[in-house]
Amino acid sequence: MADQDQAELRLAVARLRQEHEDYDAAINAMIQTGCEALRIQRMKKKKLALKDMISKLEDQIIPDIIA
Numbered sequence: 001m002a003d004q005d006q007a008e009l010r011l012a013v014a015r016l017r018q019e020h021e022d023y024d025a026a027i028n029a030m031i032q033t034g035c036e037a038l039r040i041q042r043m044k045k046k047k048l049a050l051k052d053m054i055s056k057l058e059d060q061i062i063p064d065i066i067a
Helices: 003-033 037-061
Strands: none
Touching: 003 037
């Protein structure tokens, strides 16, 4: 993989991690304010999807090496 491609993937991962943290803060705020459970559950589902995307991108950056 080219260095530029790898740098772009690392940047994308950093953005997604920040968005993941933002969802976490929003979910905690929603829980504290007593927001409806369905909205909280939807936010958690989006947060989990972001985590999956982060994992996939990280796997592309660091490929499995079978010895």
